[in-house]
Structure formats: C-alpha cells, structure tokens
Amino acid sequence: MSTPFEIASFEEYLQTVRNELPEGRKYFRGQTKPVAAGYELKPSIGRYEHLRSKSFRERDELEREVLDVFSNHLVTHVQHLPRTDWEALAIAQHHGLPTRFMDWTTNPLVALYFAVRETKKDDNGAPIDSAVYVLISDPYRFSDFHCKRQPAVRPVKDLATETASTVSGYEEFGVPGLDHEDGDAATTLSPATADEEETSEDEGSPRVPVPFEITENVIYHPPHISPRMRAQDSVLLACLKPFESLEDRDWLEIVIRQDAHDDIRRRLDQYGVFDRQLFPDLDGVAKWLRYRVFESEGTL
Structure with missing residues (x-):
C-alpha cells in the first residue's frame, strides 16, 4: 500500500x-x-x-x-x-x-x-x-x-489485378455460362466463396471466460x-x-x-x-x- x-x-x-x-x-x-x-x-x-x-x-x-x-x-x-x-x-x-x-x-x-x-x-x-x-x-x-474475439480484417480484392473468373455471372440465377459446358461453372468457386470455406468468422477466436x-x-x-x-x-x-x-x-x-x-x-x-x-x-x-x-x- x-x-x-x-x-x-x-x-x-x-x-x-x-x-x-x-x-x-x-x-x-x-x-x-x-x-x-x-x-x-x-x-x-x-x-x-x-x-x-x-x-x-x-x-x-x-x-x-x-x-x-x-x-x-x-x-x-x-x-x-x-x-x-x-x-x-x-x-x-x-x-x-x-x-x-x-x-x-x-x-x-x-x-x-x-x-x-x-x-x-x-x-x-x-x-x-x-x-x-x-x-x-x-x-x-x-x-x-x-477485442481479441474480433475476426481478422481481410484485404479487399483488387479487381484490377485479380485473375478473371471463369464464371460468367449467370450461374447464381441457374443459367449456365455462355462459353462453358453445363456443369463446368458449378465446380468453379468465386474468390469470396473460397474465403468463406477456408475459415469461419469466429474460428480461432478466444472464448470469453465465465467469472469463475x-x-x-x-x-x-x-x-x-x-x-x-x-x-x-x-x-x-x-x-x-x-x-x-x-x-x-x-x-x-x-x-x-x-x-x-x-x-x-x-x-x-x-x-x-x-x-x-x-x-x-x-x-x-x-x-x-x-x-x-x-x-x-x-x-x-
């Protein structure tokens, strides 16, 4: 004291x-x-x-x-x-x-x-x-x-430097891509979807302890x-x-x-x-x- x-x-x-x-x-x-x-x-x-x-x-x-x-x-x-x-x-x-x-x-x-x-x-x-x-x-x-539980900040994709996706953009509406065979596009993941599968938002975050x-x-x-x-x-x-x-x-x-x-x-x-x-x-x-x-x- x-x-x-x-x-x-x-x-x-x-x-x-x-x-x-x-x-x-x-x-x-x-x-x-x-x-x-x-x-x-x-x-x-x-x-x-x-x-x-x-x-x-x-x-x-x-x-x-x-x-x-x-x-x-x-x-x-x-x-x-x-x-x-x-x-x-x-x-x-x-x-x-x-x-x-x-x-x-x-x-x-x-x-x-x-x-x-x-x-x-x-x-x-x-x-x-x-x-x-x-x-x-x-x-x-x-x-x-x-603060420790906040998910890591992911860098925003730069469309100008990203490799063009082989997905035409129609697939989300159930329409096959114009330049691909049916089913080809369904097996291709967009960058955002790949990120989501790689890790979840709270994965690895420390658990808040109870008071005891x-x-x-x-x-x-x-x-x-x-x-x-x-x-x-x-x-x-x-x-x-x-x-x-x-x-x-x-x-x-x-x-x-x-x-x-x-x-x-x-x-x-x-x-x-x-x-x-x-x-x-x-x-x-x-x-x-x-x-x-x-x-x-x-x-x-």
Whole structure:
C-alpha cells in the first residue's frame, strides 16, 4: 500500500485526486471502515469465514450453484434476461447476493459519499476515520476479451489485378455460362466463396471466460440494470481470489478524518452527490429527507 493521504476537508480531497494520484485509469471505492479497522479490501463472498474450510472445488461449485438458482428466479422479476453469466452475477451483486465482485466507481465524489455518509464508531464509542481506496494496478478489462474475439480484417480484392473468373455471372440465377459446358461453372468457386470455406468468422477466436474461470482480476462495466448503477458510475472488479484481500501494491489509501465528515456531507449535498441523486428511487428520497431533517437539522 502506498503512503496514505489524510484529508481534513472537501477541497483537500479534490486537490489530492486532481494533483497527487498517479497517471492512468483509476477506480475508486469508499468505505466507512478503513482497512486498518479490519475491513479488508475483498469481495462480499470472501467475508464468510466458514467458507474458507471448503476446498477450492467446493467453493467453485457453490458459487456456480448459487448463481444457477438465482438465474432461475430472474425470469419473473426482470424484463430482460441477462445474456451472460457476467450480467447475471452483476444483477445478483446489485441485489445483495454475496459474489466475487467488488463495487468500485469511476467517480471520486461517489466514492467520497460512501466513505462519509455514515460515521462509524470503535468499540469504545469513539468516531473513526473512513477511507477512499484507489485501484492503481490497472487490471485487465472485460472489454479486452471482446477485442481479441474480433475476426481478422481481410484485404479487399483488387479487381484490377485479380485473375478473371471463369464464371460468367449467370450461374447464381441457374443459367449456365455462355462459353462453358453445363456443369463446368458449378465446380468453379468465386474468390469470396473460397474465403468463406477456408475459415469461419469466429474460428480461432478466444472464448470469453465465465467469472469463475478468470486467470486474473478483471474490471467489468456492467450494463445499467438499474438507475442506481448509472447514477453511481458503477464498475465491478471480478476477483480471481475472492477469499483473499487485494494485494497492497494494487491500491493506495486516502484517509478521511472523522472530524471532517459533517462538513464533507454538506458539501456533497450542495454539489448534488448525495442520497437523492445516487439512489434515484424512493429509498434515496427517504434517505435524503432523513439526513436533511433529522440528522443535520437542516431545512428542506
């Protein structure tokens, strides 16, 4: 883990994100409890300690079986069935099923919201700092699988330099060529037909693995199955080893001091990055009203 930044204000957080983070694609995750407080960076399924006693094969079979059961129940609850196991697992994650996916976002303010929305307390009742984590390892992207599956681009035939075909052009209409015996033309292949017989479009293309067969961590941008995912700029990290924490070299930590939480919550609300916007449903409206009226004693 890189040396953590310690943030005491909303402006300081913005400056840190803008000026202090390494170059390249970044993903953010806000946690009300930092790693130092025992909340490790691992998927939800990895937090069930009793599963550790199972073998790798048993855990793999369990994940697949759970997804199968969940997928069977999707039929009566969604308008569009998922096309792949990736989409099905994303829906499961969205609805609270423990999976090997971790929630991240491309929006640093969304991550800040999740870090400060609720101030946690330690065993003695004292408020604790929260944290925003930045994924800096640049994991493999799900879209890269599809890039590898694209068929090779074939050069366009140059009619000016191609040898003239012995096919007259009438054969596709069932009329023999004028200068050939019946049947001669039927045994002659045009260049396009020969190419099609030589190889099919997807021949040799690598198969996209299911989430349980990945060989490294993979960033997955799921389809917007709900307004929440769109509003939160959600991305998912499929973890190769869901029962182990992310390696220290994969992330850096931005500590958000607990005494700055109240002011940061107010600033986020002013900038439209709060309950009502990030949860565009009745739950979000209720959470926003609870904050405005009962938690911050503000005005509507």
